[in-house]
Structures are given as structure tokens and as C-alpha cells.
Amino acid sequence: MTATQTEAHVTQRTEDGTGRPRRDRPYRTRGSADIMKPSLGGLIGKYALLLGVLAIMVFPFLWQMSTSFKGATENIYDFPPSLLPQAPTLDNYAEVFRTIPVLDYAWHSLLVGVGTVLTNVVFATIGGYALGTMKFRGKWIVLAIFFSTLLLPGEVTLTSQYLTIKSLGLANTLWGVFLPGAIAAINVLLMMAACRMIPPDTLDAATIDGANTMQRLRHIVWPNVRGMVSVVALFAFIGAWDDFLWPLVVLSDPANYTLTVGMQYLSSNFAANPRVIAAGTMIALVPIIVLFAVLQKQFFKGVEEGSVKG
Numbered sequence: 001m002t003a004t005q006t007e008a009h010v011t012q013r014t015e016d017g018t019g020r021p022r023r024d025r026p027y028r029t030r031g032s033a034d035i036m037k038p039s040l041g042g043l044i045g046k047y048a049l050l051l052g053v054l055a056i057m058v059f060p061f062l063w064q065m066s067t068s069f070k071g072a073t074e075n076i077y078d079f080p081p082s083l084l085p086q087a088p089t090l091d092n093y094a095e096v097f098r099t100i101p102v103l104d105y106a107w108h109s110l111l112v113g114v115g116t117v118l119t120n121v122v123f124a125t126i127g128g129y130a131l132g133t134m135k136f137r138g139k140w141i142v143l144a145i146f147f148s149t150l151l152l153p154g155e156v157t158l159t160s161q162y163l164t165i166k167s168l169g170l171a172n173t174l175w176g177v178f179l180p181g182a183i184a185a186i187n188v189l190l191m192m193a194a195c196r197m198i199p200p201d202t203l204d205a206a207t208i209d210g211a212n213t214m215q216r217l218r219h220i221v222w223p224n225v226r227g228m229v230s231v232v233a234l235f236a237f238i239g240a241w242d243d244f245l246w247p248l249v250v251l252s253d254p255a256n257y258t259l260t261v262g263m264q265y266l267s268s269n270f271a272a273n274p275r276v277i278a279a280g281t282m283i284a285l286v287p288i289i290v291l292f293a294v295l296q297k298q299f300f301k302g303v304e305e306g307s308v309k310g
Contacts, residue, residue, distance in 0.1 A: 061285075068092050068279040076274065092279035096266065099276075102283060104255075105262035109241050112178045112258060116240040117233045119182040124232055127183075128191025129221055133203055149185045154245070162249055176250045177258065181240055187232045194228035195221060234295055238288055259284050 062083055067076050069088045096102060130136075131143065161180050162171075170176035198221065206216050244260040251257055266280045 105259040109259040113240040120236040124187040127188040132192040132195030194225040
């Protein structure tokens with residue numbers, strides 16, 4: 001008997017009464033088991049951990065949403081907390097719309113968010129292509145600068161950014177809110193990692209065939225990094241939509257406020273009514289939740305993909 005016949009996954013053919021061979025059936029050696037199948041204790045521990053993480057991450061959101069629908073007579077601080085309002089009402093949401101111009105502020109946030117997505121996608125793709133596939137002097141210095149910017153918190157450069165925007169005459173404008181986030185170092189590094197997954201032979205063959213840089217970007221690079229582009233676009237939009245500190249510093253005219261900055265009126269005017277504040281928070285969160293729900297397939301696909309498509 002040869003060594004290959006003793007392996008766990010060798011198939012064995014037997015004959016039935018008709019003389020025809022039966023279907024191949026794999027057999028295992030004694031003591032073999034499916035190592036990928038978790039034990040009962042491991043399965044229970046896994047689901048217990050998932051439920052714990054779910055409670056920590058989802059419960060505050062559910063409590064906030066429940067609070068936004070509760071009336072003035074309901075106690076929102078009782079324990080254990082009640083997530084089902086006794087008499088659901090939309091008065092808190094109506095009060096938010098009566099207090100601040102929600103649609104105008106949401107439009108300003110949308111303009112900044114869409115502009116941030118476009119510039120990050122374009123410039124991060126070009127920069128990632130250059131850093132990931134091209135060879136030039138000083139490349140490692142450029143990479144070191146990009147990585148060093150990730151180590152600095154945003155508050156460190158807040159003053160210098162404001163002075164720059166003010167010197168450009170863009171203070172108290174949406175352009176001033178948009179410009180510092182037009183390109184993010186982390187997005188360039190993400191696109192660089194995606195571009196490095198493209199085989200150099202493919203790009204070299206395109207160069208030999210006479211393709212210029214823009215043609216290589218359009219026909220080779222872009223089809224293989226579209227998944228990562230969706231990740232960059234989603235991160236850029238969420239960051240621009242949720243940003244509070246920078247628009248608060250730049251904008252002084254309430255007519256130019258973004259949605260997150262405009263919500264501060266609710267905290268000042270309704271400090272004793274957390275129900276209205278919760279309603280305003282939900283209004284600001286709903287677009288992000290809807291966007292992620294729609295793009296989650298592309299998001300996880302972009303995280304997983306890393307090879308050239310055929």
C-alpha cells in the first residue's frame with residue numbers, strides 16, 4: 001500500500017450488486033475531526049460575547065431613539081430602562097424643526113460631505129497610485145510624512161488650519177469648512193495599499209503597449225480599486241457629516257451652520273428637555289445609518305478585495 005492511500009481524504013470505490021462502481025465517498029482516518037467546528041462551550045462563549053458587544057454598542061442608540069418618541073409625562077431615567085414609549089409622539093421632532101432650520105443645515109452638511117467625497121476619491125486614488133506603484137527619489141520620506149500626520153490629533157493643527165483659512169478669506173464660509181478635509185492622509189494610504197495589490201507586470205505590459213498614466217489609471221487601476229474607493233468615500237462622507245469642532249471654529253454666522261453645529265441650539269435652549277435633544281440627535285444620525293445600510297455590501301467588498309479581477 002502506498003503512502004497516498006493512507007491519507008485522510010483518499011476516495012474509495014466499491015461495487016454494488018450490478019457490478020457498477022458506487023459514487024466516490026471520502027473516508028477519514030481514525031481520530032480525525034473537523035477542526036473548524038467549534039465545541040459547544042466555544043459556541044456559547046462566542047454568542048455571549050457577541051450579545052455583550054451588541055448591548056454595549058446598540059443599546060445607547062436604542063435608548064436615545066426611544067427617548068425621542070417619549071412624551072413629557074414619561075420618566076426617561078427609570079431603571080430598568082423602558083425602550084417602548086407608553087404613548088409615542090412626534091412632538092419632539094416637530095419642536096426641533098420649529099427651533100432650527102433643519103433642512104438648510106442638512107443641505108450645508110450635504111454640500112460639504114459630497115465635496116469631501118469627490119476630492120478624497122480623486123486625490124487619494126492618484127496619490128495612492130503614485131506611492132504604491134511608482135518609484136521615485138524621496139518616496140520613503142513622503143511616506144514618513146504621511147504616517148507622521150496620523151500620529152497628531154486634529155486639535156494640534158486646529159490653530160494653524162484656522163489661520164490658513166482666515167488668511168485665504170474663507171472664514172465663516174462652507175469653503176473654509178470643506179478645504180482642510182479635501183484630502184486625508186489615511187485615505188491616501190488606503191489607496192496605496194489597494195494599488196500595491198495590482199501585479200507590476202500588468203502595469204508594465206500596459207506601458208509597453210503604449211498606455212500613458214491616465215490610461216493605466218482608467219483601464220487597470222480603477223477597475224481593481226473600486227472596492228477600496230467605496231470604503232474611502234464612506235469614511236470621507238461620515239467624517240464630514242459628523243464633524244463638529246472644525247465647523248464650530250470656522251463658522252460664526254448661524255445662517256451658514258452645518259447640521260451638527262446647528263444642533264447645539266437644542267442643548268442651550270432645551271437643556272431641561274433631553275427628549276428634544278434626543279430627537280435632534282436622531283435626525284442627524286438617520287442619513288448616516290441609511291447611507292451605510294445602502295453601501296454596506298460595497299464597503300465589506302472593498303475591505304476584502306485585494307486581487308486583480310480577471
